[in-house]
Amino acid sequence: MGGRVGRCRLVRGCQGAMTQHRCLRSPAMPECGRPVSRPVPSRPVPLVGGARAATLPSRGLPVSSEVVMRKPQQLAGGSQRVCLNLLTPGLKVTRFQFHLKKMEFSREKRLKARLAGDRRGDLYPHSLQFYLQPPTENISLAEFENFAIDRLKLLKVVENLGVSYVKGSDEYKSRLEREIRKLKFPFKALVEDDYDARRKDHISHFILRLAYCQSEDLRRWFIQQEMDLFRYRFNELTGDLVEKFLKYVNLSYGAISKEVKEKLAVQLLSSTPGLSGAKVEELEFYKVPLQEAMDLFRVRRVYLLNAFAYVPQTDIVAIVLNNYRTKLSKALALTARSLPAVQSDERLQPLLNHLSHSYVGPDYSIQKNIGKISLEHIDALSVKSFPLCMRQLHKALRDNHHLRHGGRMQYGLFLKGIGLTLEQALQFWKSEFIKGKVDADKFDKGYAYSIRHNYGKEGKRTDYTPFSCMKIILSNPPSQGDYHGCPFRHSDPELLKQKLQSYKIPPTGITQILELVKGMHYQLACQKYFQLTHDVDDIGFSLNHPNQYFAESQKLLSGGREVKKEPSEPENSQQKPSSQKSTSSCSIPISSNTEADTELEGLDAYFTED
């Protein structure tokens, strides 16, 4: 365990060890040997021994499993409290309230005390809200963490359900409801006396905002899941409550008059799928400013005229969601700006980092396996261990000696993720491009820059992370001349079929894959492809990253033959289980108990000293 010298003098009342703070402020310092992701420094509980911690990639840590999850138990003793004011974006927080009390209240007592106040009803008039007002009360760090973890769990469930079921289907709804009920979030609009659930919903949302405002990827993920959750909950509202809610959030629009409707009848009919002429007459149409109907006009589900969208009342949910999205993304941007203030709180920063890193498991930006691939292996690897999207890109590159920007990004970052060094990457791309129309000089001028850029050596020097499946499927669809994207999402089924046939996938397997594609389960289809090409029945992980595909494939292929390829392979496989755990929706076993226990003892000793 890293040397715990002197008491922390940075924060008054803090029980943390000096080294720890230093470590937290400069997470890169390797010698302190403490994982950056340690939550709540007030009680130094080194969870993993120094030597082992150093071998773990800080981002791929079994975040949600080991560290965070065990935390609440440890905290049960003390009630360190956080003033939630800090969740208010823009509010300058110079010093957080920080009490360290011996256990004075039991949780029940506190609860009673709170319930005694009469602000319950005023605070949360609806089970659903836009989260406009940040919470202002003080809560304990333990509760802070519990709330955050529960909501994260919920959002992960939302994500997983969204991939495996059709959103809004009965199966989807019932599973989601079960989960919401289990985690004690407000699940039925009408339930009286669900103050606690509403409060939890409110506070946890704001905590995750802090954790998920830090990068665009995080924001996108968070917004996506929150939107899905909100959609589900809004759709559960009964007609009456919808009205009330709309009024509550100031979203009442004027319906268009009969004359206008008659004049526009043809257009309205042809721009609103699933309507008959008679229905148009009965339905109310609202005239909504363009920007609020973004999600509707994007897919041409609504009539546009002169910067107004004519929205049928059945689609008003889209308007509400759109409004919510706008507000949320603005709020996240604001929160990001005030983040430095929050991050200066050593208790919260590691926790928040933790939360955000556990969202899709490792992001494969930190290369454990750097330099382990040699260029001549790539052809063989592309057949054996590349997911279809990368195999397709590789083939296109070899065939055309060129890839367009989208392809270079997706494939280049993937290669970076599997361990190509910058030098190798430059050599790889150059040797291929100069076989085509690009000469060496043009390559150095035009393309080398962007490769160095990908490796964080140019421009704003961001070390770009390889694309996840979500990103590949959802953003930047391929257009003419492009080979990037997800083959399951972006190929004609007929072409996909031919391709799979040429890769010797058995006909039954192809049918299964195409069935999944039809149901828009692209990642499951890819998973199926993995099973078929690796001849396993159950792959035992849920696939959400091309680099994960590669790593799993390599693990499987080299597994039988022991560590033949690289000496550092075991390290790689050690990292793997963690990614599985955090991706398979937070069903988190608590591991390495013994280690933690000994450390807890040490902690107690430390505490009595005080």
Added chain:
Amino acid sequence: MARLSAAPLPPRCRLLPAPLPLGLRALASYGGVSGQRRGAAAGSRGRLVKNYLQRREFSFTLRDDVYVRYQSFNSPQELEKEMQKMNPYKIDVGAVYSHRPIQHNSVHMGAFQAQEKELVFDIDMTDYDDVRRCCSSAEICSKCWTLMTIAIRVIDRALVEDFGVKHRLWVYSGRRGVHCWVCDDSVRKWSSAMRAAVVEYLTLVKGGSETIKKVNLTDPIHPFISNSLSLVEPYFEEYALVGQDILGSSESWEKVVALVPESVRESLLREFPKKHDSIQRWELLKKKMEKCKPSHAEWEIMLQYCFPRLDINVSRGVSHLLKSPFSVHPKTGRVSVPIDLRKLDQFDPFAVPTISCLCSELDMAHEEEDGEKENEAEPEPKRRTRDYKKTSLAPYVRVFEQFVEEMDKSRKGELLRKSDLQGDF
């Protein structure tokens, strides 16, 4: 005095190495006007407008593809001076930021944000390579230029009628495509999500090399699609059937037949060889399609071959940079000129003035002038403006001026309206 006459203005092209945006100097000499175009109609007050230019990002491409981002200037004069100093090959215009871009390193990372930019569209002929038979990649010819004409018609109609946009400047990029700058006040503030949504609305052709059928229509046909179709239709026969001859050979009609429902494919392939030309074959195809109704294959083919293909990444990013109007394309030497929509069908990309022809025209103008009167106490910028009126750039400059005037007018109108409203109180 003697010195002045002894050294008349040197020929401009000597000042400027090879393909340099001479045209841009015209722009800069517009001073207030050009700077204000970008800032144009910024906020409601003149002070704000001035501020706009200072926070606008410019970026230069210098010799050997050296790329300099985050340049910003306090005044049009400063911009012009810098341009003469740096001799950029290409100038890109970016967003208006929260701070002066030149100081982007000195403000806190998160605080430096792109706040506003015109909505831009980039339509590039390269994206049509799978449906062009005359040229490929960066080449264009008068035949395929029709695609750009159609694209402008379709997008422009939607912008005006559907999105209620007023100020659009369409610009020939100088080589193989067109750009559109939408400068309305409200539009410039759009988020990138909104921009992406607009592009999606305007996109019908979807899919990369792995997709054969890139247009799929479903009932009901949205008014946007039917309106666009009625704009595409008049060009289709002339462009696709005659010009591109898309049903001219078995090789090319196989591509078309792949887009119709399977049930008719065979009979079409059987009967096509008997017909004489593309037009007859198209008639045959239409007739066949009438029989298998719910399909919209006929329209889908038209759209796949003619419908505009936008680059979403250019439009979506608020901070995305786009080549400035009136700059000279480094590869072709042609000036990137505004297109007059009233004469859209007559626009000929090959008739656009090039840098060398502008230089010689300017020299000629000077010689004449020098012969007539020795020197006149006319301020330099003003004289330059006048100079450009004597070149073949003049009609294009006029288009631009009109555009700016329109914008000025509507901004003043807006101001008036606002002050009226306030006066009520």
